[in-house]
Amino acid sequence: MNVIEVKNLRKEFITNKRVIKPNGKKYLFKRQKQIKNAVNDISFEVEEGETLAFIGPNGAGKSTTIKMLTGILYPTGGEIKVLGFNPSKERVKLSYQIGSVFGQKEQLWVHLSPYENFKFFGSIYDIEKTKLSERIEELSTIFEIKEYMHQPVKSLSLGQRIKCEIVASLLHNPKMLFFDEPTIGLDPIAKETLRKLIKKINKELGTTIFFTSHDVGDIEEVCKRVIIINNGKIVLDDSMKNLKYHYLNKKIVDVNLKKNVKIKEKDGIKVLKAKDTLYKIEVDMNKTTIDELMSLFSTEDLQDISISSTPLEDIIKDIYRGKDE
Amino acid sequence: MGVKNNFKLIFSYYKLNIKKEWKYKPSFFMQIAMMILNDLFFIIQWYIIFNLVDNIGGYGFNETMLLWAIAAGGFGVSHAFFGGAWNIKDIVYEGKLDVYLTQPKNVLLNVACSATDVSAIGDIFYVYVVLFLINAHWYWFLVIIPVIIMAGLIYVSVYVTFVSLCFYIKRGDAVAKSVEGTMNKAANYPPAIYNFVVRGLFFTLIPTFFYTFIPAQYFFLTPNVWWILISVVVTVLWVVLAFVSFKMGLKKYNSGNLMGGRL
Numbered sequence: 001m002n003v004i005e006v007k008n009l010r011k012e013f014i015t016n017k018r019v020i021k022p023n024g025k026k027y028l029f030k031r032q033k034q035i036k037n038a039v040n041d042i043s044f045e046v047e048e049g050e051t052l053a054f055i056g057p058n059g060a061g062k063s064t065t066i067k068m069l070t071g072i073l074y075p076t077g078g079e080i081k082v083l084g085f086n087p088s089k090e091r092v093k094l095s096y097q098i099g100s101v102f103g104q105k106e107q108l109w110v111h112l113s114p115y116e117n118f119k120f121f122g123s124i125y126d127i128e129k130t131k132l133s134e135r136i137e138e139l140s141t142i143f144e145i146k147e148y149m150h151q152p153v154k155s156l157s158l159g160q161r162i163k164c165e166i167v168a169s170l171l172h173n174p175k176m177l178f179f180d181e182p183t184i185g186l187d188p189i190a191k192e193t194l195r196k197l198i199k200k201i202n203k204e205l206g207t208t209i210f211f212t213s214h215d216v217g218d219i220e221e222v223c224k225r226v227i228i229i230n231n232g233k234i235v236l237d238d239s240m241k242n243l244k245y246h247y248l249n250k251k252i253v254d255v256n257l258k259k260n261v262k263i264k265e266k267d268g269i270k271v272l273k274a275k276d277t278l279y280k281i282e283v284d285m286n287k288t289t290i291d292e293l294m295s296l297f298s299t300e301d302l303q304d305i306s307i308s309s310t311p312l313e314d315i316i317k318d319i320y321r322g323k324d325e
Numbered sequence: 326m327g328v329k330n331n332f333k334l335i336f337s338y339y340k341l342n343i344k345k346e347w348k349y350k351p352s353f354f355m356q357i358a359m360m361i362l363n364d365l366f367f368i369i370q371w372y373i374i375f376n377l378v379d380n381i382g383g384y385g386f387n388e389t390m391l392l393w394a395i396a397a398g399g400f401g402v403s404h405a406f407f408g409g410a411w412n413i414k415d416i417v418y419e420g421k422l423d424v425y426l427t428q429p430k431n432v433l434l435n436v437a438c439s440a441t442d443v444s445a446i447g448d449i450f451y452v453y454v455v456l457f458l459i460n461a462h463w464y465w466f467l468v469i470i471p472v473i474i475m476a477g478l479i480y481v482s483v484y485v486t487f488v489s490l491c492f493y494i495k496r497g498d499a500v501a502k503s504v505e506g507t508m509n510k511a512a513n514y515p516p517a518i519y520n521f522v523v524r525g526l527f528f529t530l531i532p533t534f535f536y537t538f539i540p541a542q543y544f545f546l547t548p549n550v551w552w553i554l555i556s557v558v559v560t561v562l563w564v565v566l567a568f569v570s571f572k573m574g575l576k577k578y579n580s581g582n583l584m585g586g587r588l
Contacts, residue, residue: 013579067580072426074576095429107424111345123337124428124435126330152348 002081003176003208004046004069009078011039011064011232038064040232041078048175051202051209053223053240057320061232062212066180069210070100083175096125098176099169103184106161107168110154114145114164117153118171125172132171139167142204143197159190166197176208177201183218195221216313228319236319247315249286253293255279256304263296277303282310334430335438339406342441353443360447361454364397368458382517387459389513391545394455395537396512398469399476401448407481409439410488414498417491420580433571437481449473465545472540475560479536482560482567483508489567492574504531512537535559 016031039061046052056062067073068080071087071094080087085094108117115136122132140146143163148156153164162182169177179198183191199222201207211223219226219240226243228236236243257277265271268287273280283293290307346353371393375386384392404411416422416436425435452473456466487504490497511533516524527533535556543552 063580067423070427072423072580073578091426092429092431095427098427100427102423105421105423109341109345111348112341116341116344120337120341123333124430126429 001048002045003048003050003083004044004210005079005081006045006065006069007043007079009039009042009065009068009080010037010076011061011068011073012036012076013038037232039068039075039229042229042232042234043078044227044234044237046208046210049202049206049208050225051199051223052211053219053226054210054212054229055214055219055226055316056229060229060320062229063180065229066100066178066210066212070098070178071095096172097174098178099172099174100178101162101165101169101180101182103162103179103181106165108153108161108164111152113150113152114156114167115149117164117168121168121171127172135171135173136167139170142200143167157190159186159193162186162190162194163197166194166201170201170205170207173205174207176210179209179211179213181213182211183213183215191215191217198222216311216316220312228316230320243315244312247310247319249284250310251283251285251290252308252310253279253281253283253290254304254306254308255281255297255302257297257301258303259301261297261301266292269293269296331431331434334434335406338438339441342408342439346441346443356444357447357450360444361451364448364451365454367393368455382515384515388515388541388546390455390459391461391541392513392515392537394452394469395472395476395540396509397448397455398452398473399480399536400509401445401452402473402477403481403484404442404445405449406441406477407437408442408445410437410481410485411442412436412440413485413488414491414501417574417578422575422578423580426575426578431568432575433485433568437485468544472544475556476536476540478560479532479563480505480508482563483532485567486563486570489570489574492577507531508533508536515542532559532563535563 013036015034015036017034018026018028019030019032020026042061042065054062054065064073068075069082069087071091074088082094083097085097087094108114109120112120118136119132122129127135140149143166145160145163145167148160149164153161156164166177166182177198182198183194186194195218198209198211202209202222209222211218213219223240225239226236227234238246252272255278257279260277263269263271263274263279263281266288268284269292270282270284271279272282281293283290368390371386371389374381375389379385381389409416413436416425422432422436425432425439428435452469453466456469484501484505487501488498490500508531511519511527511531515538516527516534519527524534528535539552539556543549543556
């Protein structure tokens with residue numbers, strides 16, 4: 001069952017810029033309308049229980065899309081259905097069914113403790129007192145926050161705070177969770193813990209996860225499907241498995257030879273770096289083989305060799321730049 | 326969302342806001358005391374003025390004090406219960422409305438209730454200080470409660486209606502601030518001192534007279550059922566106008582990506 005259905009979604013931002021006179025000065029009142037297509041005719045669907053990474057470079061339109069899906073922004077055109085609701089017309093009904101965590105915007109009051117915040121969120125979501133207490137107990141155990149649940153939020157570390165933010169957004173048992181860069185600013189250990197918890201929410205509670213992040217590690221570990229958006233358009237919509245299979249066909253071979261030799265480039269073999277006897281070579285496995293590469297120099301000259309896949313981060317960077325072929 | 330749920334939300338927020346402020350007890354009491362003291366200075370000012378003149382527009386010291394008490398009470402109610410309305414400009418310009426929009430409550434009510442100006446509690450106490458001072462009838466002490474609630478609702482609704490311009494233009498709050506300033510300044514005088522055009526303005530676009538004069542005159546001094554009913558209708562109309570203006574503005578909301586937390 002689809003929980004998100006998006007058809008030909010568009011969002012324009014209109015700005016009025018003062019017109020420049022021929023002498024370089026600006027007119028006082030004359031304005032020119034400028035239209036920026038933040039999201040330009042995108043369509044996609046998300047199934048129940050999926051973990052989707054919605055990624056793209058800065059200004060690509062990912063946050064704008066998330067904001068339209070959660071009812072924060074009104075779309076300029078197109079259709080959106082989230083859990084059967086139109087977010088801009090049925091925002092209140094939808095809010096009971098979804099949760100959102102914005103890494104850049106906190107919803108907790110910093111002078112109060114997470115527990116006091118949770119109690120308040122219970123009244124925002126009209127949760128009965130006994131149910132709320134049970135839910136706080138359950139989530140505080142899963143997220144291991146009991147130790148600091150009664151300290152003021154302002155005294156918590158960023159990692160602890162984000163955990164509490166997630167608990168607050170799960171109190172009303174949402175069917176979907178939107179994460180907009182939740183790991184921003186976290187250290188590697190806190191990131192790892194958070195990723196595990198998000199996977200756990202998806203697995204144990206069956207919550208659909210819609211995730212944006214600039215951290216490839218987040219995407220690789222948490223998500224099974226990736227949508228890449230750039231300049232307001234979807235440039236890739238594939239499973240993480242396929243992405244790796246199709247785009248990880250390039251191997252990076254680091255070779256250390258006993259002497260300096262001239263390695264001839266050919267179709268599928270590209271020398272990325274050559275310094276003294278050290279070579280970094282990219283091999284496209286769709287066009288050639290490692291054996292072919294080995295034939296370009298004598299194995300007797302070989303001191304050391306290591307073969308690795310192109311990091312997913314580089315692949316995504318290439319897709320952002322439009323070099324996905 | 327039902328009326329009961331709205332009241333529940335208002336009081337949940339009020340409890341939360343007081344709890345937040347209560348963490349800093351000396352500051353909590355200091356703010357209330359300072360506001361009462363500040364208001365008391367105005368009594369001295371009015372006392373000096375009425376030693377120089379007999380009346381202002383037909384109103385003597387006691388009547389003017391009643392206007393002043395209603396204005397302080399209305400201001401107090403609006404800032405104590407709906408103090409978040411005065412943060413609308415920052416919330417809109419800095420894209421902080423996102424958090425409120427993802428919650429299942431009316432956005433304006435949610436924003437307006439999200440902050441309390443503790444000093445405004447001092448204004449509410451001050452209303453009773455004035456009533457004692459002017460030796461008010463016993464029932465005025467009860468009637469003043471709905472009166473300052475209505476005054477508070479008009480005050481916050483007028484501000485919200487004009488500050489909703491922030492969704493359309495930069496510095497849209499400047500208009501709201503001017504209107505608020507005019508309402509405050511004009512609130513202490515009866516209509517007799519103004520000419521026809523200004524009176525018209527203060528009964529309609531900037532409803533100062535419904536904020537203080539009509540309640541003072543027709544709830545207390547010369548009770549009149551029709552004017553009481555008109556006051557209720559005008560209050561409801563301004564509240565509706567505030568909700569409609571804000572809702573229309575929401576369609577123009579552009580959000581933003583500034584980082585920040587809730588204090």
